[in-house]
Amino acid sequence: QKEVEQNSGPLSVPEGAIASLNCTYSDRGSQSFFWYRQYSGKSPELIMFIYSNGDKEDGRFTAQLNKASQYVSLLIRDSQPSDSATYLCAADGGGSYIPTFGRGTSLIVHP
Amino acid sequence: SQTIHQWPATLVQPVGSPLSLECTVEGTSNPNLYWYRQAAGRGLQLLFYSVGIGQISSEVPQNLSASRPQDRQFILSSKKLLLSDSGFYLCAWGQGTTSYEQYFGPGTRLTVT
Numbered sequence: 001q002k003e004v005e006q007n008s009g010p011l012s013v014p015e016g017a018i019a020s021l022n023c024t025y026s027d028r029g030s031q032s033f034f035w036y037r038q039y040s041g042k043s044p045e046l047i048m049f050i051y052s053n054g055d056k057e058d059g060r061f062t063a064q065l066n067k068a069s070q071y072v073s074l075l076i077r078d079s080q081p082s083d084s085a086t087y088l089c090a091a092d093g094g095g096s097y098i099p100t101f102g103r104g105t106s107l108i109v110h111p
Numbered sequence: 112s113q114t115i116h117q118w119p120a121t122l123v124q125p126v127g128s129p130l131s132l133e134c135t136v137e138g139t140s141n142p143n144l145y146w147y148r149q150a151a152g153r154g155l156q157l158l159f160y161s162v163g164i165g166q167i168s169s170e171v172p173q174n175l176s177a178s179r180p181q182d183r184q185f186i187l188s189s190k191k192l193l194l195s196d197s198g199f200y201l202c203a204w205g206q207g208t209t210s211y212e213q214y215f216g217p218g219t220r221l222t223v224t
Contacts, residue, residue, distance in 0.1 A: 032211050043201055043215040044155075088155070092211035097143055097162060098170070099211050103154035 002027040004091050006102035013109055019076040021087050021105050026070070029094030033065060033072045036088040038104065044088055048074060079109045113138035117202050117216035124223055130175075130189040132219050134202030137183065142204040144185040145213065146177055149199040161185060197223045 003026040036044035050063040062075040086104040146158040159177035203213040
Protein backbone atom coordinates (compact mmCIF):
# COMPACT_ATOMS: atom_id res chain seq x y z
CA GLN A 1 0.00 0.00 0.00
CA LYS A 2 1.60 3.24 -1.16
CA GLU A 3 1.13 6.06 1.33
CA VAL A 4 1.82 9.75 1.62
CA GLU A 5 1.55 11.03 5.17
CA GLN A 6 0.87 14.63 6.17
CA ASN A 7 0.03 16.23 9.48
CA SER A 8 -3.56 17.41 9.14
CA GLY A 9 -2.91 20.55 11.19
CA PRO A 10 -4.08 23.20 11.35
CA LEU A 11 -0.72 24.90 11.14
CA SER A 12 -1.12 28.47 12.29
CA VAL A 13 1.52 31.09 11.48
CA PRO A 14 1.54 34.88 11.71
CA GLU A 15 1.59 37.00 8.59
CA GLY A 16 5.12 37.46 7.28
CA ALA A 17 6.47 34.27 8.87
CA ILE A 18 7.77 31.16 7.12
CA ALA A 19 5.28 28.30 6.92
CA SER A 20 6.80 24.82 6.75
CA LEU A 21 4.68 21.97 5.45
CA ASN A 22 5.97 18.42 5.46
CA CYS A 23 5.14 15.01 4.11
CA THR A 24 6.67 11.55 4.01
CA TYR A 25 6.12 8.86 1.41
CA SER A 26 6.38 5.09 1.52
CA ASP A 27 7.19 4.05 -2.07
CA ARG A 28 10.91 4.30 -2.84
CA GLY A 29 9.96 3.89 -6.51
CA SER A 30 8.39 7.34 -6.57
CA GLN A 31 10.59 9.86 -8.33
CA SER A 32 8.49 13.01 -8.61
CA PHE A 33 6.54 14.91 -6.00
CA PHE A 34 3.89 17.58 -6.13
CA TRP A 35 2.31 20.22 -3.94
CA TYR A 36 -1.27 21.32 -4.53
CA ARG A 37 -3.10 24.17 -2.84
CA GLN A 38 -6.81 23.79 -2.19
CA TYR A 39 -8.89 26.71 -0.99
CA SER A 40 -12.04 25.87 0.91
CA GLY A 41 -14.76 24.75 -1.49
CA LYS A 42 -12.44 24.84 -4.50
CA SER A 43 -10.49 22.26 -6.47
CA PRO A 44 -6.77 21.56 -5.94
CA GLU A 45 -4.29 23.69 -7.87
CA LEU A 46 -0.77 22.51 -8.68
CA ILE A 47 1.76 24.98 -7.26
CA MET A 48 5.08 23.13 -7.20
CA PHE A 49 6.71 19.92 -8.35
CA ILE A 50 10.17 18.52 -7.64
CA TYR A 51 12.07 15.60 -9.12
CA SER A 52 15.61 15.97 -7.78
CA ASN A 53 17.06 15.91 -4.31
CA GLY A 54 17.58 19.36 -2.87
CA ASP A 55 15.66 22.59 -3.14
CA LYS A 56 13.55 24.12 -5.87
CA GLU A 57 12.47 27.72 -5.53
CA ASP A 58 9.58 29.52 -7.23
CA GLY A 59 8.84 32.97 -5.88
CA ARG A 60 7.89 32.69 -2.20
CA PHE A 61 7.66 28.90 -2.44
CA THR A 62 10.50 26.42 -1.95
CA ALA A 63 10.05 22.68 -2.33
CA GLN A 64 12.60 20.40 -0.70
CA LEU A 65 13.17 16.72 -1.43
CA ASN A 66 15.25 14.17 0.47
CA LYS A 67 14.87 10.77 -1.19
CA ALA A 68 17.07 9.00 1.34
CA SER A 69 14.71 10.05 4.13
CA GLN A 70 11.62 9.84 1.87
CA TYR A 71 10.71 13.35 2.94
CA VAL A 72 9.24 16.27 1.02
CA SER A 73 8.57 19.74 2.32
CA LEU A 74 7.14 23.05 1.15
CA LEU A 75 8.31 26.34 2.60
CA ILE A 76 6.25 29.46 2.12
CA ARG A 77 8.19 32.64 2.88
CA ASP A 78 6.51 35.90 3.87
CA SER A 79 3.22 34.09 4.46
CA GLN A 80 0.09 36.03 3.61
CA PRO A 81 -3.52 35.51 4.75
CA SER A 82 -4.26 34.57 1.13
CA ASP A 83 -2.00 31.52 1.61
CA SER A 84 -4.54 30.09 4.07
CA ALA A 85 -5.63 26.84 2.45
CA THR A 86 -5.14 23.09 2.60
CA TYR A 87 -1.91 21.89 1.00
CA LEU A 88 -1.86 18.44 -0.55
CA CYS A 89 1.35 16.50 -1.08
CA ALA A 90 1.43 13.87 -3.84
CA ALA A 91 3.92 11.31 -5.09
CA ASP A 92 4.01 9.77 -8.54
CA GLY A 93 2.82 6.24 -9.09
CA GLY A 94 6.28 4.72 -9.33
CA GLY A 95 5.58 3.53 -12.86
CA SER A 96 1.78 3.51 -12.76
CA TYR A 97 -0.62 6.22 -13.90
CA ILE A 98 -1.90 6.70 -10.39
CA PRO A 99 -0.34 9.26 -8.06
CA THR A 100 -0.71 8.94 -4.30
CA PHE A 101 -2.10 11.94 -2.44
CA GLY A 102 -1.74 12.80 1.19
CA ARG A 103 -4.80 14.00 3.06
CA GLY A 104 -3.51 17.52 3.27
CA THR A 105 -2.34 20.02 5.87
CA SER A 106 -4.53 22.99 6.73
CA LEU A 107 -2.56 26.25 6.90
CA ILE A 108 -3.93 29.35 8.60
CA VAL A 109 -2.04 32.62 8.24
CA HIS A 110 -3.33 35.17 10.73
CA PRO A 111 -2.81 38.93 10.41
CA SER B 112 -3.41 26.62 -23.12
CA GLN B 113 -5.26 23.70 -21.61
CA THR B 114 -8.63 24.06 -19.94
CA ILE B 115 -10.76 21.53 -18.10
CA HIS B 116 -14.49 21.92 -17.64
CA GLN B 117 -16.93 20.14 -15.37
CA TRP B 118 -20.67 20.40 -15.08
CA PRO B 119 -22.88 20.84 -13.34
CA ALA B 120 -21.18 22.83 -10.58
CA THR B 121 -23.68 21.75 -7.94
CA LEU B 122 -26.31 19.05 -7.86
CA VAL B 123 -28.90 17.93 -5.35
CA GLN B 124 -30.37 14.53 -6.12
CA PRO B 125 -32.68 12.16 -4.21
CA VAL B 126 -31.57 8.68 -3.19
CA GLY B 127 -32.19 6.19 -5.96
CA SER B 128 -32.00 8.72 -8.80
CA PRO B 129 -29.52 8.44 -11.68
CA LEU B 130 -26.39 10.56 -12.06
CA SER B 131 -24.37 11.88 -14.96
CA LEU B 132 -21.38 14.18 -14.50
CA GLU B 133 -19.38 15.38 -17.46
CA CYS B 134 -15.80 16.50 -17.85
CA THR B 135 -14.14 17.87 -20.98
CA VAL B 136 -10.58 18.97 -21.62
CA GLU B 137 -9.49 21.51 -24.23
CA GLY B 138 -6.09 22.28 -25.66
CA THR B 139 -4.48 18.84 -25.44
CA SER B 140 -4.83 15.45 -27.05
CA ASN B 141 -4.80 11.93 -25.62
CA PRO B 142 -4.82 13.05 -21.98
CA ASN B 143 -4.99 10.68 -19.06
CA LEU B 144 -8.28 11.41 -17.28
CA TYR B 145 -9.24 10.82 -13.68
CA TRP B 146 -12.34 10.99 -11.49
CA TYR B 147 -11.83 11.64 -7.78
CA ARG B 148 -14.28 12.07 -4.93
CA GLN B 149 -13.53 14.15 -1.86
CA ALA B 150 -15.86 13.74 1.10
CA ALA B 151 -16.15 16.63 3.52
CA GLY B 152 -12.91 17.03 5.46
CA ARG B 153 -11.39 13.99 3.77
CA GLY B 154 -8.66 13.28 1.27
CA LEU B 155 -8.96 12.53 -2.43
CA GLN B 156 -10.33 9.12 -3.35
CA LEU B 157 -9.52 7.96 -6.88
CA LEU B 158 -12.60 6.43 -8.49
CA PHE B 159 -11.65 5.84 -12.15
CA TYR B 160 -8.93 6.66 -14.59
CA SER B 161 -8.61 6.36 -18.34
CA VAL B 162 -5.56 6.40 -20.60
CA GLY B 163 -7.51 6.31 -23.87
CA ILE B 164 -10.93 6.23 -25.53
CA GLY B 165 -12.98 3.35 -24.15
CA GLN B 166 -10.28 2.39 -21.64
CA ILE B 167 -11.54 2.66 -18.06
CA SER B 168 -9.87 1.39 -14.89
CA SER B 169 -11.86 1.25 -11.68
CA GLU B 170 -10.13 1.75 -8.38
CA VAL B 171 -13.03 1.37 -5.98
CA PRO B 172 -15.92 -1.09 -6.42
CA GLN B 173 -19.21 0.78 -5.99
CA ASN B 174 -22.37 1.79 -7.75
CA LEU B 175 -20.60 4.29 -9.99
CA SER B 176 -19.34 3.80 -13.53
CA ALA B 177 -17.31 5.86 -15.97
CA SER B 178 -17.07 6.15 -19.73
CA ARG B 179 -14.82 7.91 -22.20
CA PRO B 180 -16.71 8.24 -25.45
CA GLN B 181 -14.32 10.79 -26.94
CA ASP B 182 -10.64 11.59 -26.46
CA ARG B 183 -11.25 14.60 -24.25
CA GLN B 184 -14.56 13.67 -22.64
CA PHE B 185 -14.98 11.71 -19.41
CA ILE B 186 -18.36 10.88 -17.89
CA LEU B 187 -19.21 9.62 -14.41
CA SER B 188 -22.54 7.87 -14.01
CA SER B 189 -24.73 6.04 -11.57
CA LYS B 190 -28.02 4.24 -12.05
CA LYS B 191 -29.12 4.68 -8.43
CA LEU B 192 -27.51 7.12 -6.04
CA LEU B 193 -26.84 6.32 -2.39
CA LEU B 194 -26.57 8.79 0.48
CA SER B 195 -22.89 7.85 0.72
CA ASP B 196 -22.33 9.15 -2.82
CA SER B 197 -22.50 12.74 -1.58
CA GLY B 198 -19.26 14.61 -1.99
CA PHE B 199 -17.10 16.84 -4.15
CA TYR B 200 -16.39 15.16 -7.50
CA LEU B 201 -13.24 16.23 -9.25
CA CYS B 202 -12.08 15.47 -12.76
CA ALA B 203 -8.37 15.78 -13.51
CA TRP B 204 -6.13 15.36 -16.50
CA GLY B 205 -2.49 14.46 -16.92
CA GLN B 206 -0.25 13.78 -19.88
CA GLY B 207 1.76 10.81 -21.04
CA THR B 208 3.52 8.10 -19.12
CA THR B 209 6.35 10.11 -17.58
CA SER B 210 4.61 13.23 -16.42
CA TYR B 211 2.58 12.92 -13.28
CA GLU B 212 1.32 16.43 -12.77
CA GLN B 213 -2.45 16.57 -12.61
CA TYR B 214 -4.69 19.50 -13.35
CA PHE B 215 -8.11 19.58 -11.78
CA GLY B 216 -11.42 20.85 -13.01
CA PRO B 217 -13.59 23.13 -10.85
CA GLY B 218 -15.52 20.17 -9.42
CA THR B 219 -19.14 19.19 -8.91
CA ARG B 220 -20.61 19.30 -5.43
CA LEU B 221 -23.17 16.50 -5.16
CA THR B 222 -25.64 16.24 -2.30
CA VAL B 223 -27.79 13.13 -2.16
CA THR B 224 -30.91 13.63 -0.04
